[in-house]
Amino acid sequence: MSDLFATEKIPPFEIPKKEGYSSKWNDKLKGFDIKIPHGKILYAEHFFNKKISDRSIEYFLENNSNDWRVADWRNLDREKLSNVRFKNIDWQHDKLKMYGKEVFLPRYSAWYGDKPYTYSGLTLQPKPWDKRLLYIKNAIDKIAKVRFNSVLMNWYRDGEDYMNWHADDEPELGKNPVIGSVNFGEIRDFIIRKNGSLEKITIPLKHGTLLVMGGELQHFWQHCIPKRKKSKQARLNLTFRIINTTD
Numbered sequence: 006m007s008d009l010f011a012t013e014k015i016p017p018f019e020i021p022k023k024e025g026y027s028s029k030w031n032d033k034l035k036g037f038d039i040k041i042p043h044g045k046i047l048y049a050e051h052f053f054n055k056k057i058s059d060r061s062i063e064y065f066l067e068n069n070s071n072d073w074r075v076a077d078w079r080n081l082d083r084e085k086l087s088n089v090r091f092k093n094i095d096w097q098h099d100k101l102k103m104y105g106k107e108v109f110l111p112r113y114s115a116w117y118g119d120k121p122y123t124y125s126g127l128t129l130q131p132k133p134w135d136k137r138l139l140y141i142k143n144a145i146d147k148i149a150k151v152r153f154n155s156v157l158m159n160w161y162r163d164g165e166d167y168m169n170w171h172a173d174d175e176p177e178l179g180k181n182p183v184i185g186s187v188n189f190g191e192i193r194d195f196i197i198r199k200n201g202s203l204e205k206i207t208i209p210l211k212h213g214t215l216l217v218m219g220g221e222l223q224h225f226w227q228h229c230i231p232k233r234k235k236s237k238q239a240r241l242n243l244t245f246r247i248i249n250t251t252d
């Protein structure tokens with residue numbers, strides 16, 4: 006049969022129609038290979054199916070007292086939340102020093118893998134790999150064609166939690182880091198903006214989406230997760246990384 010009328014697959018977000026930008030469907034990935042000036046992105050909207058994604062968020066938030074789907078995490082005061090015993094992941098509410106004052110990060114986090122990691126003045130000591138994290142890592146190692154050795158887990162309790170503009174460009178991530186981002190739970194926008202320009206791309210990260218950033222992207226672009234006040238549900242983001250230190 007002729008594929009004269011076959012429609013070209015396009016990503017579910019807008020990519021500038023300009024020189025230096027392109028996207029191509031990758032059948033093996035069931036997603037897109039995207040080129041942007043000084044960077045590349047793999048985007049697979051449904052890389053993990055619903056069953057695996059549902060089980061993953063349930064597993065990572067499993068605890069002795071609250072059903073993750075209905076718990077009002079924001080309004081559990083800090084003392085109550087610090088008494089929740091998470092069964093599989095050691096969630097931390099880290100603090101940063103800003104203008105001489107200690108402030109809690111607007112999300113919870115956890116660091117697993119082989120090496121310590123320092124960012125924004127915080128040094129995170131790794132917890133040993135968990136079996137589900139390893140299962141996810143093995144699946145995405147194949148796609149990203151690297152061997153990730155660590156993962157930063159971010160838990161956004163609801164749309165009030167966010168991550169500011171930054172690049173993953175710490176020296177221990179090496180020259181052109183490959184970052185594998187896996188997403189479960191509430192859909193949130195991941196925005197990238199080109200340094201010194203107004204150019205932005207808004208990428209929806211959904212339940213089961215895989216996004217891999219590579220090339221020189223971390224040196225020429227920043228990214229963030231803005232607040233989405235209407236969103237009431239939890240979201241987990243797992244950014245797999247390669248830490249190059251020798252210790």
Ligand SMILES: O=C(O)CCC(=O)C(=O)O
Nearest residue numbers: 157159173195230242244
């Ligand atoms: O939550 C996200 O998707 C972004 C995470 C991120 O930028 C980071 O961990 O550096």
